Amino acid sequence: MKHLSKFFVVALLVLGFNNLQAQDENNPWQVSFGVNAIDVYPTDDSSTSINLPPYETGTLFSEYFNANDHWNILPSISYIAVSRYIGDGFSIGARGSLNRIENLGDVRVDDVSHFAVDGTIKYNIFQNTKLDPFVEVGGGYTWVDEIGAGTVNGGIGVNYWFTDNIGVVLQTQYKHAFEDYGVKHFQHLGGLNIRFGGTDTDGDGIYDRDDACPEVAGLEAFNGCPDSDGDGIEDGKDSCPDQAGSKEMNGCPDSDGDGIADKDDACPNEAGIAALAGCPDADGDGIADGQDQCPNEAGPAENNGCPWPDSDGDTVLDKDDQCPQVAGTVANNGCPEVTEEVQKQLNDYARTILFDTGKSSIKAESTSVMVDIIQILNEYPNAKFTVEGHTDSVGSAKLNQSLSEKRANSVRDFLIGKGIGSDRLTAIGYGEEKPIATNNTRAGRTQNRRVEINLIK
Structure with a gap:
């Protein structure tokens, strides 16, 4: 024992x-x-x-x-x-x-x-x-x-x-x-x-067991973790550990006081809004002033922050106005509308166009009439028209059809040559099919030999 x-x-x-x-x-x-x-x-x-x-x-x-x-x-x-x-x-x-x-x-x-x-x-x-x-x-x-x-x-x-x-x-x-x-x-x-016998690896006076950051000297208030920028927020919870900031900003500064931390603020020295990464928008159009070509006038992003112009004052913005330099109507996309009166005037002129007998060549004395027609067409730059040729019933129908087509094309070519867009004019020949008077009299046949210019609706 x-x-x-x-x-x-x-x-x-x-x-x-x-x-x-x-x-x-x-x-x-x-x-x-x-x-x-x-x-x-x-x-x-x-x-x-x-x-x-x-x-x-x-x-x-x-x-x-x-x-x-x-x-x-x-x-x-x-x-x-x-x-x-x-x-x-x-x-x-x-x-x-x-x-x-x-x-x-x-x-x-x-x-x-x-x-x-x-x-x-x-x-x-x-x-x-x-x-x-x-x-x-x-x-x-x-x-x-x-x-x-x-x-x-x-x-x-x-x-x-x-x-x-x-x-x-x-x-x-x-x-x-x-x-x-x-x-x-x-x-x-x-x-x-x-x-x-306690170990204090980082020498901050806090033993490793109680030190949340045992390898880095820190403060007792933060369980041994450091606060490098001295803003009262420990580095591990500080989004900007090297820049003094506020608790509201998770330790980051907010130089312009707009509630957006400088690190996230594209304009840290100008108070702005979160939606624009901290940059200002003076006109409230959703485009930051730095990218807004008209910072004091609200406008869309498509126009770099500037309002769309309305050059002709017809309430249709130029971007939507097919005739931005000519006042028109909203219904006609900003272009002027061809009224019945204008249509009548256009055909009154067209019916006076003279051709050489049996031919499609326009007589020289019709030049002034052609100028009047061109002026009317220029007033309606987006309107499209048909140039229609008609004949009387003298001669064969086949010849009359061919002649009407040639005269319609002759007028179309003349107008295109004077600047009217080719996409606005279509030539059609009707021959003797659409008389507007009797072909039994000389006066009637004269009326039937005509050219009409009609609006395509």
Whole structure:
């Protein structure tokens, strides 16, 4: 049993010092030192251990707080402990203590030494609090008057932390001896705690465990993350970490105060609107002033922000006006409409066109009439017309048809030669099919030999 106890103590010490886990909490190391008190009275141990005189005992907790009669205390530092946090509230460690027993129960003795080395497993009930209660179990070896015995230990205690690193501890534990000659007893401890060993990679005073940015020096207010531009917004949440800005702009500046961050503002020094990437639109036409050729007059994008002109003032915009230089009607796409009066006048002129007898050549005396016709056609630049040739019934129908076609084409060609668009004129010959008077009289036949110019509707 004695060898087993020694092996147990050594094993705990090895665990405490050689197989500690890697750091994973702030200040994982803790050193404690102070005074300890040994109380062998309330242990219900009636043996006469280690050749000491018999001593009176009570039940386990009888006279537990009778420090005057039963506690043995050295007036100096009498214990030192070291432990290492391993996670989830658990720490393992080792503790050494010494004392001198003068009160053996109710018996007074002289110069009985007490030495103990213990391994500990501690569980802190609340972590990261000033008031820090814990429970502890472990085992070790205790020498009383140079005779040793293995013990198994269990106790409770409480730490109080003044700072992250400095605190005090009060603890009590029961140490039960394995061997029959061992002394069962309570050991009470009170002392100073010092915690250390936390890692601060970036040197900002915030341990890596609590540092959201452990590789970059930062501020405590931001859990160790930096605020490079000093605008009160940590870099990780700052859309412009190198330029001071506002929370409303996610840390970016807004130089023109238009509610659009400079980084997203195409016109950062001129207040504008979001729809135009922060640029102004003075005339409200939806085109940024910088791209608007008429920034003070609303106009469509198709015309570079300028209003469409209406050159002839007929209320039909030039872009839709087929006759932009001549006033017309909306119904006729901005062009003037050929009225019945104009149509009559046009045919009055056309019917006076004279041809050489039996031919399609226009006589010179008809030139003035042709000029009048041209003037009328020019007044209606988008209107299209048919040039129709007619004859009387003298001669064969086949010859008359051919002659009418030739005379119609002769007039068309003349007009085209004077600038009338060829796409506006169509020549048709009707021969003797459409008389407007009788062919039985000379006067009637004269009326039937004619050219008409009619509007294509």
